[in-house]
Amino acid sequence: MPDSAYLLPAFLLLGLPFLVFILLWLGGKKIGKLAGWIGALVTAAGLIVSLKFADPEMLHIVRFSWIAIGNTSIEISFRFDTLTCIMLLVVHFVALLVQLYSMAYLHDDKNLNRYFAFIQLFLFSMIGIVLAESLLVMYIFWELVGLSSYLLIGFWYFRPRAVWAAQKAFVLNRIGDAAFLTGILMLFYYIGTSDLEVLSLEVGSISPGILTAIGLCLFGGCMGKSAQFPLSGWLPDAMEGPTPISALIHAATMVAAGIFLLARISFLLTPDARLVIAIIGTITMLTGAIKATREWDIKRVLAYSTMSQLGLMVIAAGFGSWQTAFFHLTTHAFFKAGLFLSAGSVIHAVTPSETDASFDPQDIRTMGGLRKALPITFICFTICAAALAGLPLFSGFLSKDAVISAGFLWAAEHGAVFYIFPVVIILSAGLTAYYMSRQVWLVFFGEKRYSSSIHPHESPALMWLPMAILSALSLFIWFSWNPFNASGWFLSFIGFEESGHLAWVPVIASLVTFISIFLAYREMKSNDPFYVKAALTDTASKPGWNWLRDYSNEHFFIIPFSFVTKWLKVLDKNYIDACVDAVAKGSVIFGHITSWFDKNLVDGVVNSVVYVIRFAGQAARSLQNGKIQSYYIVTAAGVFLLILWLVVM
Template identity: 65%
Template sequence: MPASPEFFAASLLLGLPLAVFLVLWLAGKSVNKMAGWIGALATGAGLAASFLLVDIHAVHSLSFEWLEIGQRPIFLSFRIDNLAFVMLLVVHLVALLVQVYSTAYLRGDENLHRYFAFVQLFLFSMIGIVLSGSLLVMYIFWELVGLSSYLLIGFWYTKKRPVWAAQKAFVLNRIGDAAFLTGILLLFYYIGSTDFEVLVSNVHTISPGMLTLIGICLFGGCVGKSAQFPLSGWLPDAMEGPTPVSALIHAATMVAAGIFLLTRIFFLLTPDAQLFIAVIGTITMLTGAVKATFAWDIKRVLAFSTMSQLGLMVTAVGVGSWQMAFFHLVTHAFFKAGLFLSAGSVIHALHYDGTSDFDPQDMRTMGGLRTSLPVTFICFLICAAALSGLPLFSGFLSKDAIITEGFLSAASIGPVAYVFPVLMMLAAGLTAYYMTRQVWLVFFGTKRFSGEEIHPHESPSVMWVPMAILSLLSFFIWFSLNPVSAEDSWFLHLTGGSEAGHLSWVPIAASAISLIAIFVAYRETRTNNPFGMDSLLMRDKQRPAFSWFRDFSNEHYFLVPFSSLAGLAGKFEIKVVDAFVNFIARANVVTAHLVSWIDCNVVDGAVRLTVYMIRFAGNSVRGLQNGKIQSYFLVTLTGIFLLILWLATL
């Protein structure tokens, strides 16, 4: 391949994290103290390279031949454009802040070199997805991201729960990836290439029905990676990994890879495929929001919230607005990463080496922390307001832009399509409710922990500075000068999109719903048993919330309905399949015994009877040959009599 600035940029962006991964992995524990800062320095260099080397005013494609299958060459293709530029900034910036934060959060861990090496491996894989110029190259890095997620979720491999959670994430993602690979192979069969530029030119050669099937198969990759129904069960359990990992992978970057995939393949999606995507996204959006309303673990609330927001982005793609989905992807990356890091600050403040069963992640044992953790409280409150879609925050712009596009799309499709934007507004109200609930449970009310054992304290500056930066990036000003509309947003201009229209009543209605939800949550805090936490505390120790829906064991990877279905299938196999096989076997045994009896008593009996009759006749005739004339005369006379009798009958 000829040398070019684009080739140098792609090589540098991919080479930096890969090289640091190898260095940290091979150096071992000897670099534990410096591992975090080495990783952060390399990531900062990648962020600077993204700014300086990527040309956002043109599309640059790089390709070289990899191998041949028969007479067909296979190319490895890379693409650098405005979408890649935005994703590079998001991935590098969040990763940089997370690594700086991790140097304090994980201080004292004996395997820091391994942790930061895995983070660099993840960065290498994620950047590969961003720079992919074909679905084949994307799939290669897609699987590496899955491996990185598995390694980081199970970082504390000496504990059962993180290992189980990592295995569950790996298994469920492979199911979605199988569908993704099927779509890639179908495209390769029908077009002969998976390069985006070739697909755009030849997509019309595929029949609409087959194209719908291909689009749904490719969407399967998003279902697994972005935790969509029915493969969303792995994301809440992934919270067993370190909290900074949750901020990096399961809030800002890896789970967003599925949305990025949809933006790349949107031209392949037929109306039927978009409808399917919208339905799946809506189910995920509502399921995540409802579950977050009842969760008590501070990280699980944010995990369910991530599910819900990813469902909102997928629904946006389904209603035909991938630009707004991508817009929300970026805004969500900052305020959700800020929420996770702030939650980590709370956990860090409540952690101790006592002997009681105090859970530093259970919000029912917190309360009143705003005075002890003032910086964390402010950061959490700002990011929660952005997630709730309140005015003056970035989440307000992106979420309302999606809802607006939903109503405009429904106006052109038909009345039934209005169900999508209406449910979006309902989910927005639930988001405001459960975030108000979380803020109150953690930072307001009376302290619900023992003052003798727990001494909450503000996190060091190396932790709260990244939180503060992410909080500042959650304000509207970074994305649009207009605080109530994204119509003139530089972001939409950069991505080549714009609002199809502006509905002035949507921001008002959405804000009103959010404020009503906040008020309802506030009224709940004034009751004697806010959110029912006291009555549920003891019961949940015996039976966790939603235990009817999720398996909490350390052995199973799937949701309870899937396990129940598997159990029914097992019973069907035993009661029906095995019973039928056993019946056939017993019937064969009985038949064999019957055939053996017939063989011994009928077939062999007939043979023995014939032999006996012949022997009896022979013996009888031999008895007449005794040398006595009387016997011979009797035989002769009998023969003559029988001969005459025979002749008489003729």
């Protein structure tokens, strides 16, 4: 099929969600629940277009002339290739399920038109990133995704915490985006374009040092969107938005944009840049996993888990194996979206019909024993949790093992010290299995810890059906015919060439996972499993559950910024102020010295010259007095001095 034939799908994929966004936004509240069906039908149409025009074996590029600046012509270009095909399917499919789920989850909300309009704007922006052939075009849609995320996180704008979380996400993403734009401008300066196809041919003309700087600047965009250290603080707080939005933009699509970017620019990344990327990913992965073990909010546990898994994908890109990173991105999109929707089902089931300030429907410490009341939710949550934990027969097992194998093969090429990366990944996978076992037990097993006034009930079919579909997609069969071999059809489909097969990796990884689950099981059998009673006792000393979402000056602040501000204050007081004071005191002393020098030396010389001239003038004037005897004396003295000079000479 010629490239010109892809002009129509490009317009349809981008035009339909944008037009529906305008329609729903201008239609107002009178559209009501019809907004959900309109959004779902348009998303389904986009999914059909994506399937119809899928041609993964060929590269198709559509270009439009935009503007010319001097001799530089800037084009808007879109590409259809293997990555585009997969991402279009994932984005549309997850967005469709989320919108169907949302129609039941938010059925009483009075602003459904605004909610589904924002989803369509997000979909438009995300599709633009997926289709972008130029990094500049990608950056334009990159910013629109940031705007969409801000609007969706702060959808419940009457809640102070939601507004704060939206602002936090917006600010931290702008920091990463500034680095991304810097990298794009550097490419324009050194090569004159940001077109990916041209860059792949001209990349050799840039020196390694400059190329490393460019790669790290572009990676800055990934750090913001994919919540990498130190720009990861926004992701857990973004859970203040509606739960379906957490599944859509903070588990399946938006946060995956950074990994998608790394896959697109992999040829620009030097070994030094990749090492830095691997280190950042490792820090993020461990930070997210450790924090997830200490969290009690059902959604924030999953948020920290998302941060950890994104770190794992970034590490894979640092290994130079963007294919395995993309593999885990795809599997993670399904099972993590399923986990968030299942968590929403749990929250929906235990939310009291009347406002109860003493009960938090998202606190897993006040749940327990829900598996009988929510059998479908329990099965869906457990399947997706097993995939996240990396248990055999599930998709997460295949993609994680692919990353671990890539890590050991990479370390074998670079030296013994680099084996720390795949070893840390295995340990982090063990932490994941531990905190997910902990969450499943606290929510669905054990004694009932919720109030007797709460009567949990299973969610309606419009909610559990998307959960069930995502759970089914979390099984291994969709990615490899062999449940114990990651090198299935999916990796071959995206062009992964296996450089070696490590049969012992699945064994070791599974052993660590089962040991972690066993440790969690031992904790379940203790008198106070996971110290829940102790934590609840501490909570009782607080005025209601809102202490978890305190808006006071002490807590209503961005913690990373608070930390930075503290040390900037120390730096300002002890170093910058000290330097300023030293310069000021030195200036005063120098001023006094200059004043003394001016008064006693410069002015003294000038005054002395004036005095000598004045004295000489007065002496000469005294001789010119009109008396003849004075002139004789002067004449005689002059003749005497002349004779003396002749005698001496």
